[in-house]
Amino acid sequence: MNPGRLGLAPLVQENPLWISWHDSNWIPVLNPGNVMDYFSEKSNPFYDRTCNNEIVRMQRQSLELLNNMTGVEYIPLHVQDPILYVIRKQHRHSPTEATPMADYYIIAGTVYQAPDLASVFNSRILSTVHHLQTAFDEASSYSRYHPSKGYSWDFSSNKAIAEKTKTQTKKEAPVKEEPSSIFQRQRVDMLLGDLLRKFPLPLPQMTNNSAGANPSEASNAAANHSSGTGESDHVGADSTLIKQEPTEAGVGRGSSNDAPPEKKMKL
Incomplete structure (x- = not known):
């Protein structure tokens, strides 16, 4: 039965x-x-x-x-x-x-x-805890520890994540920039020209300290400069004058009358 x-x-x-x-x-x-x-x-x-x-x-x-x-x-x-x-x-x-x-x-x-409020809360909390536990278990499976390096992640065991990483690496490759057109180049040149006309660049000023000095002071400065230990090396016609530091002897003879050497702008 x-x-x-x-x-x-x-x-x-x-x-x-x-x-x-x-x-x-x-x-x-x-x-x-x-x-x-x-x-x-x-x-x-x-x-x-x-x-x-x-x-x-x-x-x-x-x-x-x-x-x-x-x-x-x-x-x-x-x-x-x-x-x-x-x-x-x-x-x-x-x-x-x-x-x-x-x-x-x-x-x-x-x-x-119809579910009551307690059943709704219970269901939502259980669902949340389940997904969190699943995420933690999944993340802990890729955690690695080395005594010298510490903790690290290793996704090589997951083919999907490894392929996704390779795909992202390929996508991040530098993209060649397209060459500009003739119109763009002409337009940029025109805009730069307008800016230069509106805001011209300041011209460099020539500094000649010996021009405003007395003739006697200029002659003394030239004599002290020629008799001192300062030497200048001239390389070609367009070479610049290198400033020489005064020696201890020159300083002792009176540095108040010495004028600084001329500065020439390199063309």
């Missing part, structure tokens, strides 16, 4: 948030007038057979009597014909007091149980 066929085997209670129910025969004719009859079908796992609705239904009485009864009952909470219906399960204590227990919504003929 098979106890499962006689219904003697214990049934595992499934989470109502994971299941749904529908009856294809009712879907074409479903409307606000018969939605409670559709919800009270025997095959609907969300319907409690011990509720007050079932008692009133078996006695063929009006659902208005539910307000005068105490216990579990189902009422239509919201109707958005023809696709959405919301039904509430509640425990009535008095004609004016009832405690909500669960909400069910029917979309396109399929019945679902």
